[in-house]
Ligand SMILES: Nc1ncnc2c1ncn2[C@@H]1O[C@H](COP(=O)(O)OP(=O)(O)OP(=O)(O)O)[C@@H](O)[C@H]1O
């Protein structure tokens with residue numbers, strides 16, 4: 001149980017700068033999800049927190065104690081490695097017990113802990129096996145088990161569920177959530193899975209090229225992305241970005257749009273004052289697929305709504321919805337349509353655009369306006 | 370960048386700064402401590418001694434080292450010495466033949482063995498076992514086989530070829546070639562193993578694709594497989610050249626450098642001048658020349674190896 | 683159609699036959715010296731003098747072996763036969779192999795998992811040691827051995843073999859360890875294990891294959907060494923290679939080939955045995971030591 005404060009951490013390997021000033025202030029008991037494209041430095045950051053890599057500059061503060069200079073073993077951190085890192089020469093039982101043995105726990109306690117963890121992760125049958133005799137998903141659970149057997153100040157999970165099948169992944173996700181609620185241990189968790197990120201996190205940190213782009217609650221990051229990168233990275237299918245012009249239409253700032261040769265105007269929500277001041281300039285409109293749907297009659301009156309007719313280019317049924325591709329301003333746009341109302345490619349269909357949650361980005365910098 | 374307030378207000382006041390304890394700092398030094406004996410070895414016994422040898426080569430040392438310097442005189446004496454020139458020429462003949470023949474036999478055997486041969490394991494064992502022998506043993510055996518009065522020549526004559534001659538061992542002109550014969554016998558299996566490993570590493574699908582394109586088996590080998598073995602050729606040549614330059618025991622056991630000094634090699638020359646003739650300065654000079662020879666082969670090799678490794682990253 | 687087909691089969695069969703013929707002839711070429719060596723060692727001198735080089739021996743005795751092992755006068759040495767040399771070789775080889783392999787293992791461990799500033803340069807410098815022509819260090823090494831009082835002694839030879847073998851063992855272990863996942867060591871660190879415990883409990887148990895390679899390589903190299911053996915030994919500490927060479931070259935009067943051959947086999951027996959028992963690892967060592975060098 002501890003808070004974690006990462007203060008302006010830089011990390012370079014020789015000439016290559018990987019972490020370029022990471023600041024994170026994590027409260028005791030928070031569940032932090034770290035997301036970002038491959039190679040952006042997530043694992044490196046985890047290693048720096050654990051002390052497995054020395055930070056180049058900056059501080060790591062755990063439980064209000066500056067541990068930047070401490071050895072990994074003194075930081076009291078348990079970690080699940082992306083590559084599992086199971087000890088190949090030891091069976092599963094030994095793998096889980098190793099850390100406990102080194103910390104000189106009494107035998108009965110070790111027995112009990114290993115048993116408890118094995119039940120939790122459904123690996124009791126595997127305890128006698130060597131890692132080489134396990135499947136990828138089983139190995140991953142053993143790696144989880146090795147961390148969960150400890151009672152550390154902080155858990156670091158580097159993509160711990162990436163190799164599990166869909167069902168097991170959901171189960172394990174729930175287990176982790178329950179575990180966190182029960183233990184209340186601070187967790188930093190790396191994942192590429194959007195649902196994992198949204199469901200588990202107290203806060204999400206979005207990383208890119210060694211910088212934290214945004215650090216906020218899942219809803220904030222989703223609804224209120226700090227920039228075009230975050231907006232595009234979070235959410236699946238990802239947000240549509242449409243280049244368009246802010247124009248004055250009947251005394252009101254609107255977005256000029258052309259669909260299949262017909263021009264029309266989209267309202268700009270009142271709260272987007274910055275955009276309203278950019279009349280005559282080009283901006284990037286960000287709108288999520290679920291905000292462009294088939295026409296839902298009872299909502300039709302709201303001021304931020306607009307209907308357009310557009311030709312369907314491609315449809316992708318996902319089960320719950322059908323993703324429908326249309327063109328706006330000659331750019332492809334994904335819409336999320338009720339399966340029953342979705343037309344076929346080539347058909348023209350009326351879509352309802354809800355501008356209430358639309359966001360706008362500067363064309364050059366990609367920052368939110 | 371927006372940062373929403375965390376669940377509870379974090380305290381940034383740091384209670385304590387962990388300074389690494391003495392034990393930690395010691396523990397951090399363990400890796401260095403562990404390799405330090407070897408580091409010492411590298412610095413003193415490899416590089417220090419190399420420099421020392423260079424120093425000796427400019428000195429008046431004879432039976433014992435003496436540190437009066439006489440410039441290039443030892444080198445002049447060395448290259449004025451007919452025996453050294455013979456040794457160098459021999460090394461040229463021996464080195465080139467040894468490398469070329471080993472490569473040819475090794476490659477041929479590897480290709481033949483790669484044709485899904487039944488007793489491959491056994492044959493490989495047979496081709497390679499000489500590599501487990503000491504050069505002294507090899508020399509002893511071949512000395513006997515090549516001895517005209519008891520070995521192959523006599524055997525040939527007993528078979529009825531009255532005029533069969535195979536007396537290279539005792540002929541000043543040919544004795545160096547007997548060293549080649551024995552050395553090839555000992556080392557070609559090793560080259561075969563290198564090539565075989567290389568052949569096994571060639572991507573099967575490339576070969577199949579070429580065969581579908583209508584290439585004959587010979588074309589597949591000459592145009593696709595053998596060119597792809599370039600790195601193996603490279604390292605095999607390095608290894609063999611290195612063995613050749615160092616060759617000492619084989620020639621000593623087989624011919625003793627003779628008849629006369631007709632099959633002398635630089636390594637024998639160096640040993641005898643340094644240890645039995647009390648000409649340490651000249652011996653050191655010859656060692657330096659040998660070192661230069663190895664470097665001349667090695668540095669381009671290491672350079673290209675290291676460059677490849679950098680590119681990998 | 684059928685004719686063509688059978689023609690093709692025919693040429694294929696002859697092709698295979700030629701292939702096997704070549705391989706077998708070459709195998710015979712490689713084997714003949716060994717066969718002759720063995721058969722000669724069991725013949726008596728009369729048989730050798732009047733029989734053929736390759737022939738069924740008309741005599742069979744262990745006489746030559748006994749002579750070579752414990753009776754033949756080698757140089758001016760008081761003790762007879764190759765036996766004392768053989769024992770010297772054991773006394774040199776066993777500690778030298780042990781020490782150099784242990785050093786190589788911990789060096790490789792550090793250079794793979796505990797890199798420090800300059801450790802790569804150190805490794806590159808050490809690598810050159812694998813290619814060092816020993817002539818370039820022979821004279822200083824002789825001087826130093828003399829200075830520290832180890833000249834002509836078995837410990838002196840052990841030291842020499844360790845010093846110039848450690849580059850190879852380090853190379854073996856390092857190249858093996860870098861192929862292991864580095865996270866293993868990181869995980870163990872978080873589990874609270876220190877430098878040595880990680881080595882003992884995690885890394886060393888994974889090192890069996892490369893240890894076999896390193897031991898075999900070092901054993902073969904040191905057992906078969908002649909240069910150090912002849913340069914740094916006294917008659918009391920000479921290894922078996924030197925003993926064999928002296929025996930072959932110093933026997934006065936009639937040359938006894940059967941004794942020479944028995945001696946050669948005695949000198950070769952340990953390394954040949956290793957090769958036959960663990961050939962796979964032997965080859966791996968050869969290729970690892972060269973290709974990756
Ligand atoms: N020891 C190292 N030496 C040099 N470069 C390294 C080292 N470790 C990582 N890197 C580099 O740092 C960058 C970030 O690596 P990192 O493993 O942190 O990425 P990641 O965000 O975890 O990616 P992924 O999602 O694929 O796991 C990569 O470009 C990687 O090549």
Ligand SMILES: [Mg+2]
Pocket residue numbers: 042043044082158
């Ligand atoms: Mg990673």
